[in-house]
Amino acid sequence: MPTVEPILEIRGVQKFFGGRQVLKNIDLVVAPGETVVIIGGSGSGKSTLLRTIIGEHAPDAGHVYLWGEDVCHASPRRLDKIRQRFGILFQSGALYSSMTVGENVALPLREHTDLDDKIIQMVVKMKLELVGLRDFENLMPSQVSGGMRKRVGLARAVARDPEILFYDEPTAGLDPIATSVCDQLVIDLRTKLGVTSLVVTHDMKSALRIADRLAMLYNGEFIAIGPPADFRQPADPRVRQFVEGLADGPIPLRVSKTDYLADLLGLHEKREPATGNRP
Amino acid sequence: MSTTGLVRLLERVGGQGEGFLAYLGGLGYLTLDALKHTALGLVIRPRIKIDETLFQMVRLGVRAVPIIALVQIFVGMILALQLAPVLADYGQLDKVATVVSIAVFRELGPLISAVVLTGFAGAAIAAELGTMVVGEEIAALRTSAIHPVRFLVVPRIIACLLTTVALTVLADIVGAVGGGLIDRWVLQGDSWQYYHTTIESLALKDFLTGLIKSAVFAFIIVLVSCYEGLSVTGGAEGVGRATTRSVVLAIFLIIAADCAFTTFFYFFW
Numbered sequence: 426m427p428t429v430e431p432i433l434e435i436r437g438v439q440k441f442f443g444g445r446q447v448l449k450n451i452d453l454v455v456a457p458g459e460t461v462v463i464i465g466g467s468g469s470g471k472s473t474l475l476r477t478i479i480g481e482h483a484p485d486a487g488h489v490y491l492w493g494e495d496v497c498h499a500s501p502r503r504l505d506k507i508r509q510r511f512g513i514l515f516q517s518g519a520l521y522s523s524m525t526v527g528e529n530v531a532l533p534l535r536e537h538t539d540l541d542d543k544i545i546q547m548v549v550k551m552k553l554e555l556v557g558l559r560d561f562e563n564l565m566p567s568q569v570s571g572g573m574r575k576r577v578g579l580a581r582a583v584a585r586d587p588e589i590l591f592y593d594e595p596t597a598g599l600d601p602i603a604t605s606v607c608d609q610l611v612i613d614l615r616t617k618l619g620v621t622s623l624v625v626t627h628d629m630k631s632a633l634r635i636a637d638r639l640a641m642l643y644n645g646e647f648i649a650i651g652p653p654a655d656f657r658q659p660a661d662p663r664v665r666q667f668v669e670g671l672a673d674g675p676i677p678l679r680v681s682k683t684d685y686l687a688d689l690l691g692l693h694e695k696r697e698p699a700t701g702n703r704p
Numbered sequence: 705m706s707t708t709g710l711v712r713l714l715e716r717v718g719g720q721g722e723g724f725l726a727y728l729g730g731l732g733y734l735t736l737d738a739l740k741h742t743a744l745g746l747v748i749r750p751r752i753k754i755d756e757t758l759f760q761m762v763r764l765g766v767r768a769v770p771i772i773a774l775v776q777i778f779v780g781m782i783l784a785l786q787l788a789p790v791l792a793d794y795g796q797l798d799k800v801a802t803v804v805s806i807a808v809f810r811e812l813g814p815l816i817s818a819v820v821l822t823g824f825a826g827a828a829i830a831a832e833l834g835t836m837v838v839g840e841e842i843a844a845l846r847t848s849a850i851h852p853v854r855f856l857v858v859p860r861i862i863a864c865l866l867t868t869v870a871l872t873v874l875a876d877i878v879g880a881v882g883g884g885l886i887d888r889w890v891l892q893g894d895s896w897q898y899y900h901t902t903i904e905s906l907a908l909k910d911f912l913t914g915l916i917k918s919a920v921f922a923f924i925i926v927l928v929s930c931y932e933g934l935s936v937t938g939g940a941e942g943v944g945r946a947t948t949r950s951v952v953l954a955i956f957l958i959i960a961a962d963c964a965f966t967t968f969f970y971f972f973w
Contacts, residue, residue: 479847505849513847519840523832533848 430493432457432589432621433478438487440473440645447473449645451487457588460615460622462632465642466667466676471625474642475593478623479513480504491589509537512582513591518574520566520581526553527562530581537585552580556610572603579610589621590614596628604631611635629668633657641667643676734853734931738861741854757859764825764860765867769874771824772817776875779812780804780882788891797891801901804883809910813876815962818921821868822954826929829860830950833933834943842934857930861923868922869915876914913969920965921958928954 433455440448447470455461465471476482478489480496489496491507499507520529530549534540540548553559556576558569566574575595582590592611596604608631614620626632632639633653640650641664649655649664659665666674745752783804791797833856836842845852880902887893932950936942 481843481847505851508847508849513844515840515844517840519844521841521844522836522839532850536848536850 429456431455431490432492433623434488434490434493435474435478436488436490438474438477438484438489440470440477440482441485442473447645448477448484451645451647453640453647453650455589455621455623457621458615458619460611460624460635460637462624462626462636462639463642464627464629464632464639464667466627469642470645471642472593475591475623475625479511479591480508509585510587511589511591512585512587514575514578514582514593514595516594516597518566518571518576518578520574520577522566524566525562526558526564526566526569526577529566529577530584533581533584548584552584553577555583556580557606572599575599576603576607579607583614583620586618587620589623592622592624592626594626594628595624596626596631604628607631608634629670643667730935731927731931734857734934735927737853738857738927738930741851741858742861745854745858751854752862753855753859756855757862760859760863761867764821764828764863765871768821768824768867768871772820772871772875773878775816775820776808776813776878777882777885779816780808780879780884781886783807783812783879784883784886785890788886798893798897798901800883800887800891800893801880801898802905805880805902805906806910808879808883809876809906809914811914811962811966813879814872814914814918814921815958817872817875818868818918818925818958819955821864821871821922822925822929822951822958825864825867826925826954827947827951829864829926829929830933830947831943833930834936834946837934837936838939838943852934857926857934860930861926864926865919865922868925869918872915872918876911909973913965913973917962917965920961924957924961925954928957 431454433453435451435453438448438451439446451474453461463471463474473482477484478491478496480489480499483497488498491511494503494507496504496507520526521532524532527546527549530552531545534545534548538545549562550559553562556579558573558576558580561569561573561577566577569577575598579595590611595607595611599607611622611624612635615622622635624632624635633656636653638650638652639656640647641656642648643663649659649661656664656668659668663675665671666676742752784800787803788797788800791799791803833842836856842852845855884895884898884902887898888895929950932946932953936946
């Protein structure tokens with residue numbers, strides 16, 4: 426979609442953690458109204474990528490642009506302005522444990538708008554109704570289930586009607602029905618409100634259901650980007666293994682770099698470590 | 705010692721020193737950030753979270769009233785009992801009130817209250833903020849463009865400052881009363897006389913230096929515990945570690961600051 430100004434643009438992002446390269450030259454462009462799902466196994470770097478996009482981690486190289494503004498080099502004030510335009514759903518919901526469900530949803534409105542308290546109360550009810558939890562307004566986060574916490578987190582994320590929403594594993598830990606409800610919510614937000622979404626997940630079923638485009642991250646780089654159709658019959662054996670959830674394939678379960686036998690016999694200790702990093 | 709051994713030792717010492725400097729730097733940065741946000745919130749844009757501050761005052765201060773009172777009454781009693789034989793040797797048993805009141809108002813009121821509050825409020829703050837870090841609540845605040853220092857640290861600083869100073873006033877009075885109880889019931893003194901001697905021996909300076917110190921102690925408690933809490937890494941274990949460290953470090957810094965301030969007041973006031 427070259428004619429539309431992209432909402433999110435990732436250019437050549439690299440990230441190292443203690444000498445290990447977690448993200449290798451990531452490029453991705455997300456157009457307004459699009460739902461892009463990033464899939465990948467544990468440790469593939471998808472959470473790191475998400476945290477880089479929202480300005481929590483600074484990348485070691487490359488840029489992230491949201492609405493054309495460089496997130497990585499924005500002043501704290503600019504970054505706050507950018508952050509007010511997006512919403513994020515954390516994996517655990519990340520509700521503020523000292524506030525009620527309703528107060529959690531109200532907080533972004535109280536902090537960033539001058540809305541009257543009555544209007545805020547109304548918006549809170551509307552957002553909670555959206556996730557089916559209107560009656561839970563006065564409960565504390567510790568009094569609701571994990572799945573409900575996540576839905577409240579979603580209600581909070583959409584409280585200020587963000588233009589783009591980031592989801593970190595939205596369906597992890599949800600039962601199949603709640604997963605469907607969550608997926609439907611993502612779809613509704615796009616079709617009814619035109620919200621752009623970037624979803625990080627390893628739930629293939631949900632990914633294929635909601636995505637306009639999928640991108641598979643493996644070892645810190647995208648090995649496949651395309652519409653869901655491409656992922657239903659993937660040519661790349663690594664993608665196929667992930668999509669079909671096969672134990673055997675090119676993606677190894679064991680990630681130890683050392684030789685098993687040598688390790689068992691204690692032959693490694695005599696060798697100098699390959700990298701110069703001390704623990 | 706071989707050369708590599710020496711290098712290793714130097715690396716270790718250097719690494720520890722670097723870590724310590726980084727820690728001080730982090731603490732200093734948080735202090736400046738917190739002061740900036742407090743000043744901003746108080747003067748330029750009145751957006752101190754009043755509800756949150758009041759809530760924290762109750763949680764960190766008001767609930768500590770019984771324990772502070774209990775500890776200080778014992779401190780006053782201990783002082784009177786310890787000093788009575790020495791004073792009696794000099795025939796100055798009527799000076800118990802003087803010695804107890806000066807010791808309590810200048811030193812033990814602020815110090816013991818600060819130590820108790822480190823365990824009471826400091827540990828609670830470190831554990832609470834640490835748990836919020838682990839639960840991604842702090843990240844959620846930051847990514848909603850809500851500054852955690854303004855939102856969480858500033859109310860705790862104001863609450864801790866006000867309640868610690870107020871509790872120190874209480875501690876001073878209760879400590880003197882503790883000494884008075886021993887004077888009346890053990891040393892067979894006259895309570896009315898004890899009261900008058902106390903009032904006469906105390907100068908405004910004794911009271912004020914104690915309060916200035918208690919305000920400094922409050923800053924130490926709240927900043928160390930907030931810093932430790934906000935820099936938690938590694939789940940529940942990290943929260944426990946941060947809580948312990950915040951208590952140990954705050955007590956150490958409180959006593960070091962006490963020594964510095966007492967020296968200062970000795971020479972200059």
